[in-house]
Amino acid sequence: MSELSHARASRSSAPEGDKRPLPASLRRNAPLVPVDSAGGQALAAVIAILTFLAALCAGGAELVASSSTQWRSDIAREVTIQIRPNPQRSIEDDVARAVALARQTPGVEETQAFSKAESERLLEPWLGTGLDFNDLPVPRLIVLKLQAEAKPDFTKLRQALRDQIPGASLDDHALWVSRLSTMANTIIGVGVILVALVLLAAGLAVTFATRGAMAGNREVVDVLHFVGASDDFIAREFQRRFFKLGLRGSMVGAGAALAMTVTLGFVTRSWRASPAGDQLEALFGSFSIGWRGYAVVILIALAVALITGIVSRLTVRRFLNGNG
Amino acid sequence: MEAFYDNEFAEDAPPVVHFENVGVRYGMGPEVLRDLTFSIEPHSFQFLTGPSGAGKTTLLRLILLAVRPTRGLISLFGEDVSGISKNALTDVRRRMGVVFQDFRLLDHLTTYENVALPLRVQGKEEASYRAEVVELLRWVGLGDRMHVLPPVLSGGEKQRAAIARALIVRPDLLLADEPTGNVDPSLARRLLRLFIELNRLGTSVVIATHDFSLMDQLDVRRLVLGDGRLHIDE
Numbered sequence: 001m002s003e004l005s006h007a008r009a010s011r012s013s014a015p016e017g018d019k020r021p022l023p024a025s026l027r028r029n030a031p032l033v034p035v036d037s038a039g040g041q042a043l044a045a046v047i048a049i050l051t052f053l054a055a056l057c058a059g060g061a062e063l064v065a066s067s068s069t070q071w072r073s074d075i076a077r078e079v080t081i082q083i084r085p086n087p088q089r090s091i092e093d094d095v096a097r098a099v100a101l102a103r104q105t106p107g108v109e110e111t112q113a114f115s116k117a118e119s120e121r122l123l124e125p126w127l128g129t130g131l132d133f134n135d136l137p138v139p140r141l142i143v144l145k146l147q148a149e150a151k152p153d154f155t156k157l158r159q160a161l162r163d164q165i166p167g168a169s170l171d172d173h174a175l176w177v178s179r180l181s182t183m184a185n186t187i188i189g190v191g192v193i194l195v196a197l198v199l200l201a202a203g204l205a206v207t208f209a210t211r212g213a214m215a216g217n218r219e220v221v222d223v224l225h226f227v228g229a230s231d232d233f234i235a236r237e238f239q240r241r242f243f244k245l246g247l248r249g250s251m252v253g254a255g256a257a258l259a260m261t262v263t264l265g266f267v268t269r270s271w272r273a274s275p276a277g278d279q280l281e282a283l284f285g286s287f288s289i290g291w292r293g294y295a296v297v298i299l300i301a302l303a304v305a306l307i308t309g310i311v312s313r314l315t316v317r318r319f320l321n322g323n324g
Numbered sequence: 325m326e327a328f329y330d331n332e333f334a335e336d337a338p339p340v341v342h343f344e345n346v347g348v349r350y351g352m353g354p355e356v357l358r359d360l361t362f363s364i365e366p367h368s369f370q371f372l373t374g375p376s377g378a379g380k381t382t383l384l385r386l387i388l389l390a391v392r393p394t395r396g397l398i399s400l401f402g403e404d405v406s407g408i409s410k411n412a413l414t415d416v417r418r419r420m421g422v423v424f425q426d427f428r429l430l431d432h433l434t435t436y437e438n439v440a441l442p443l444r445v446q447g448k449e450e451a452s453y454r455a456e457v458v459e460l461l462r463w464v465g466l467g468d469r470m471h472v473l474p475p476v477l478s479g480g481e482k483q484r485a486a487i488a489r490a491l492i493v494r495p496d497l498l499l500a501d502e503p504t505g506n507v508d509p510s511l512a513r514r515l516l517r518l519f520i521e522l523n524r525l526g527t528s529v530v531i532a533t534h535d536f537s538l539m540d541q542l543d544v545r546r547l548v549l550g551d552g553r554l555h556i557d558e
């Protein structure tokens with residue numbers, strides 16, 4: 001009996017400090033809600049896969065977004081004049097006149113007329129070599145490079161060309177640019193929607209897993225209530241547990257997505273010599289995502305982990321409120 | 325002996341538990357308990373007895389608010405609990421310590437963690453209670469079993485762990501369901517002394533048992549259940 005009094009007395013007077021040191025192993029603090037390991041592993045795997053997919057969607061969208069800005073600015077800074085050959089006229093004179101007219105237009109920084117040989121070489125990839133181009137009416141191109149930020153007005157130039165050189169036409173690529181923009185924006189929009197759907201799917205998976213864990217741990221939850229745990233405390237315990245699971249899963253998924261991007265970057269770089277590589281590069285730039293891409297992937301991983309934790313907490317609160 | 329509890333519970337303090345014509349049934353079954361009217365006073369000590377199946381566990385679960393009465397009024401610590409909010413329920417439970425007949429230790433936590441659980445769920449820092457948990461564990465003879473998971477403990481060891489968990493918060497009301505059912509008579513006496521000590525410090529104690537040799541050691545009030553009704557031996 002006196003021992004207990006001693007215990008009580010020591011409790012109220014000196015809770016800590018002068019006591020003999022206690023073994024550190026006492027600080028085990030295992031999670032209060034055991035999420036059974038099989039279910040936990042399955043959820044972590046689902047989250048890893050979903051994060052992987054979301055990261056690929058987001059990375060792809062980011063790739064398209066950044067390379068389309070580049071395309072657009074490149075293309076928009078060039079205007080071409082095309083001159084179709086006309087047997088009644090000297091095409092060389094027409095080209096020279098067109099260059100002269102273009103030079104008078106404010107905002108044009110540089111003109112580059114393709115010579116006959118150059119124009120023919122441009123066609124080679126499509127028509128092959130060993131063809132006699134003298135038989136073909138090969139049109140001639142003049143590329144006008146515009147000053148940066150300049151938005152020249154081409155109506156006068158267009159009018160002058162039409163009056164003086166039949167068979168000349170001016171293409172300011174506006175149609176192309178707008179088509180490219182639409183395409184790029186569509187791809188980006190689809191990517192964003194896919195990411196949102198994947199996050200939603202992750203949230204639903206967490207809801208089910210939490211409900212399963214709650215049902216499987218009914219006894220634990222009851223005992224926690226009886227020893228004085230509030231619903232909020234229990235919900236926080238579940239949140240902590242699921243946040244860790246989610247973080248583990250999403251890090252694996254994001255890591256896999258980054259590893260895949262890096263690998264693809266290497267592969268495309270080694271392909272660069274080949275025509276397929278050229279086309280891929282034309283479409284995706286150098287196929288390496290910049291720091292923005294990495295940031296997006298890491299943000300998605302964190303978002304997935306946060307969603308996992310918060311959704312499980314809300315699910316627990318709903319569950320506890322619904323069950324008296 | 326510390327006497328601060330005596331000041332807290334003045335003579336006219338409300339009863340810790342008050343039942344008024346309480347009846348309860350499980351589902352659509354017959355009334356297990358009916359017309360219960362009684363009080364448990366602050367600082368009191370009583371046995372709750374009756375044959376197996378008489379409803380002792382059910383009565384304790386009513387006090388714990390784990391089972392709601394089908395009729396009648398229950399108040400705890402002077403408050404009617406029929407429309408109690410979740411937060412108030414949590415507060416009430418923090419003032420009670422319970423030893424379940426089937427212990428209800430959490431199998432994935434060590435003995436130490438189980439005993440510390442009521443403090444941990446109140447958000448207390450581990451460093452602030454470690455020493456007292458260890459001390460209490462030593463006192464109930466589990467000093468060298470504290471890192472063991474409950475499935476490895478013997479029945480009597482589990483019982484002592486469950487008792488330690490109920491005592492650690494020094495509750496205002498202790499409900500113990502067959503707390504000596506799994507231990508030998510000398511340990512039963514030792515545990516009874518523990519409850520008496522706790523009572524002396526101000527806790528109201530209710531011990532449900534059908535062990536007459538235990539009850540005969542102490543001349544206190546007996547709540548006797550039979551045929552669903554309560555009879556009180558002062």
Ligand SMILES: Nc1ncnc2c1ncn2[C@@H]1O[C@H](COP(=O)(O)OP(=O)(O)OP(=O)(O)O)[C@@H](O)[C@H]1O
Nearest residue numbers: 350353356374375376377378379380381382383425
């Ligand atoms: N969850 C339940 N559902 C239905 N009936 C129940 C439930 N729990 C207990 N009962 C019934 O209520 C009656 C009282 O049971 P209770 O467990 O309170 O008895 P007890 O006095 O604690 O018995 P013992 O001394 O064996 O522990 C019994 O007839 C039992 O069958």
Ligand SMILES: [Mg+2]
Nearest residue numbers: 380381425501
């Ligand atoms: Mg019982």
